[in-house]
Amino acid sequence: xxxxxxxxxxxxxxxxxxxxxxxxxxxxxxxxxxxxxxxxxxxxxxxxxxxxxxxxxxxxxxxxxxxxxxxxxxxxxxxxxxxxxxxxxxxxxxxxxxxxxxxxxxxxxxxxxxxxxxxxxxxxxxxxxxxxxxxxxxxxxxxxxxxxxxxxxxxxxxxxxxxxxxxxxxxxxxxxxxxxxxxxxxxxxxxxxxxxxxxxxxxxxxxxxxxxxxxxxxxxxxxxxxxxxxxxxxxxxxxxxxxxxxxxxxxxxxxxxxxxxxxxxxxxxxxxxxxxxxxxxxxxxxxxxxxxxxxxxxxxxxxxxxxxxxxxxxxxxxxxxxxxxx
Amino acid sequence: xxxxxxxxxxxxxxxxxxxxxxxxxxxxxxxxxxxxxxxxxxxxxxxxxxxxxxxxxxxxxxxxxxxxxxxxxxxxxxxxxxxxxxxxxxxxxxxxxxxxxxxxxxxxxxxxxxxxxxxxxxxxxxxxxxxxxxxxxxxxxxxxxxxxxxxxxxxxxxxxxxxxxxxxxxxxxxxxxxxxxxxxxxxxxxxxxxxxxxxxxxxxxxxxxxxxxxxxxxxxxxxxxxxxxxxxxxxxxxxxxxxxxxxxxxxxxxxxxxxxxxxxxxxxxxxxxxxxxxxxxxxxxxxxxxxxxxxxxxxxxxxxxxxxxxxxxxxxxxxxxxxxxxxxxxxxxxxxxxxxxxxxxxxx
Numbered sequence: 063x064x065x066x067x068x069x070x071x072x073x074x075x076x077x078x079x080x081x082x083x084x085x086x087x088x089x090x091x092x093x094x095x096x097x098x099x100x101x102x103x104x105x106x107x108x109x110x111x112x113x114x115x116x117x118x119x120x121x122x123x124x125x126x127x128x129x130x131x132x133x134x135x136x137x138x139x140x141x142x143x144x145x146x147x148x149x150x151x152x153x154x155x156x157x158x159x160x161x162x163x164x165x166x167x168x169x170x171x172x173x174x175x176x177x178x179x180x181x182x183x184x185x186x187x188x189x190x191x192x193x194x195x196x197x198x199x200x201x202x203x204x205x206x207x208x209x210x211x212x213x214x215x216x217x218x219x220x221x222x223x224x225x226x227x228x229x230x231x232x233x234x235x236x237x238x239x240x241x242x243x244x245x246x247x248x249x250x251x252x253x254x255x256x257x258x259x260x261x262x263x264x265x266x267x268x269x270x271x272x273x274x275x276x277x278x279x280x281x282x283x284x285x286x287x288x289x290x291x292x293x294x295x296x297x298x299x300x301x302x303x304x305x306x307x308x309x310x311x312x313x314x315x316x317x318x319x320x321x322x323x324x325x326x327x328x329x330x331x332x333x334x335x336x337x338x339x340x341x342x343x344x345x346x347x348x349x350x351x352x353x354x355x356x357x358x359x360x361x362x363x364x365x366x367x368x369x370x371x372x373x374x375x376x377x378x379x380x381x382x383x384x385x386x387x388x
Numbered sequence: 389x390x391x392x393x394x395x396x397x398x399x400x401x402x403x404x405x406x407x408x409x410x411x412x413x414x415x416x417x418x419x420x421x422x423x424x425x426x427x428x429x430x431x432x433x434x435x436x437x438x439x440x441x442x443x444x445x446x447x448x449x450x451x452x453x454x455x456x457x458x459x460x461x462x463x464x465x466x467x468x469x470x471x472x473x474x475x476x477x478x479x480x481x482x483x484x485x486x487x488x489x490x491x492x493x494x495x496x497x498x499x500x501x502x503x504x505x506x507x508x509x510x511x512x513x514x515x516x517x518x519x520x521x522x523x524x525x526x527x528x529x530x531x532x533x534x535x536x537x538x539x540x541x542x543x544x545x546x547x548x549x550x551x552x553x554x555x556x557x558x559x560x561x562x563x564x565x566x567x568x569x570x571x572x573x574x575x576x577x578x579x580x581x582x583x584x585x586x587x588x589x590x591x592x593x594x595x596x597x598x599x600x601x602x603x604x605x606x607x608x609x610x611x612x613x614x615x616x617x618x619x620x621x622x623x624x625x626x627x628x629x630x631x632x633x634x635x636x637x638x639x640x641x642x643x644x645x646x647x648x649x650x651x652x653x654x655x656x657x658x659x660x661x662x663x664x665x666x667x668x669x670x671x672x673x674x675x676x677x678x679x680x681x682x683x684x685x686x687x688x689x690x691x692x693x694x695x696x697x698x699x700x701x702x703x704x705x706x707x708x709x710x711x712x713x714x715x716x717x718x719x720x721x722x723x724x725x726x727x728x729x730x731x732x733x734x735x736x
Contacts, residue, residue: 207695366527
């Protein structure tokens with residue numbers, strides 16, 4: 063039975079539930095401290111921060127989507143779409159695409175605009191026409207990857223654009239560019255959530271849509287906005303993913319990422335019923351899933367066994383957050 | 389009475405009758421389209437191919453189970469993973485004979501469904517995340533069981549001949565099994581106390597609990613039902629493909645959910661019928677087959693186009709339903725306002 067938790071706990075009433083993801087994360091760090099050689103190194107931190115960046119960026123948007131009581135299954139397909147357009151632009155001979163700085167900004171812009179437009183389609187279907195989020199984004203998921211593959215004719219092409227590769231693989235002040243980008247998006251999402259009207263509206267819609275509507279919250283446009291934002295972030299994630307892989311492969315770009323991202327959000331303590339986004343929790347959720355993948359890989363656990371362990375950890379982390387029934 | 393008014397009255401009556409049967413009308417329209425567009429769509433070979441396709445039978449079995457789950461306001465993303473796990477286990481146990489292997493396959497489904505059910509109903513975890521984890525776990529488990537390969541079964545395995553048995557050269561035996569299960573499931577959902585309780589829980593769980601329904605048990609049982617049907621779907625999948633392949637049936641959970649929704653069952657729970665799910669399954673299966681046909685006989689449509697058309701088709705039908713539901717709501721509001729003599733509400 064769903065129990066509505068108080069929005070803010072009283073002093074001294076800190077619930078174990080709120081710390082589930084961090085407890086799991088600390089447990090995993092302690093395990094690694096003993097079991098993984100040279101775990102406490104800058105290299106490990108770098109690797110993990112870089113590898114979690116794209117997922118974290120997506121998870122910020124997803125936290126807000128889930129906060130409205132919705133869900134977006136289409137983000138992997140949106141990444142493929144953004145990759146198809148941005149990738150096609152990258153391999154053209156237009157000199158502007160290969161101008162330093164301007165080229166990479168254009169690539170990012172194209173990816174963000176394309177994925178944002180399809181996010182807008184999601185938003186229109188859900189906010190405007192009132193479709194259920196799962197089925198609307200499922201339709202876009204099926205059609206979207208098809209469109210992406212049509213654009214590239216299913217070809218896989220190599221990216222040798224130095225700027226895009228550098229954006230994904232380069233460093234700035236000792237941290238990878240990806241990590242910096244992730245920090246910026248996390249900070250922006252936290253600000254948006256805490257101190258903007260948009261953040262309050264999003265929470266209000268997820269808490270009780272009818273009440274929000276009666277109170278004058280522009281439910282329709284807020285929903286459209288939140289799915290569009292999700293799309294834009296998918297565009298950013300697509301460029302990062304392309305830069306890391308060095309290829310545009312619309313068949314696999316972002317494939318099944320939606321499930322990883324949604325798992326991270328839920329593991330972080332944001333309930334799928336909406337109204338209670340936890341940005342910090344989501345960051346913890348992404349970090350937990352990333353560290354788990356890292357741990358399993360560094361111990362040479364085969365992928366299929368890793369699947370089982372990941373499933374168990376996801377369930378356990380969510381179970382840790384259960385509030386006692388009243 | 390002049391002719392136009394008679395006509396409009398007739399049309400009005402027709403519209404009233406058609407209300408709520410949108411998906412069925414679309415299905416009939418699609419069938420008619422196939423008849424007009426392709427010279428030999430309805431030859432016995434093609435018809436029996438559609439009737440024994442995994443799009444119809446395996447997705448159908450999963451969708452029947454999902455109707456219970458979705459009607460209760462839950463979701464099960466693990467149906468395809470469970471089916472694949474069951475097909476691998478059945479293939480591995482084939483040397484022990486078909487009855488044992490088939491029972492083991494269904495048992496795998498029951499056990500995994502029970503695990504879902506216990507975690508959702510008694511531990512209280514959200515079904516989306518439990519079944520998502522189960523999807524991950526079953527794929528991993530299938531790969532481990534199959535030792536990262538495929539498990540072929542011999543063509544002499546009785547299950548294979550069971551699947552290809554046809555009556556009058558047209559009606560496949562497995563279709564009769566699925567139809568039988570659909571009828572039983574339909575009766576259970578709409579006529580039995582259990583089915584009514586499922587719908588009550590999906591409609592308003594708090595009230596259902598206050599009425600004294602054992603919602604924990606009921607929610608657990610629906611996941612076991614879905615698990616067992618997914619297990620059977622896995623057995624059928626093996627019978628059709630003669631190989632237990634851990635990488636088979638990718639994304640089928642989403643197709644099955646789409647079929648349920650296309651039929652008109654709401655994902656928010658409280659409503660749903662096996663009849664409408666059957667229409668949704670049939671609609672998707674026919675459209676998939678038509679796309680293949682169009683590719684061969686009409687405009688060449690590569691698999692990318694096929695995906696685009698599938699996605700847009702699903703969206704189009706759901707949009708039509710949503711718009712229809714909204715118009716219905718408005719009509720009711722207007723009628724209620726007229727009845728009570730209130731001012732007629734304006735469109736939003």
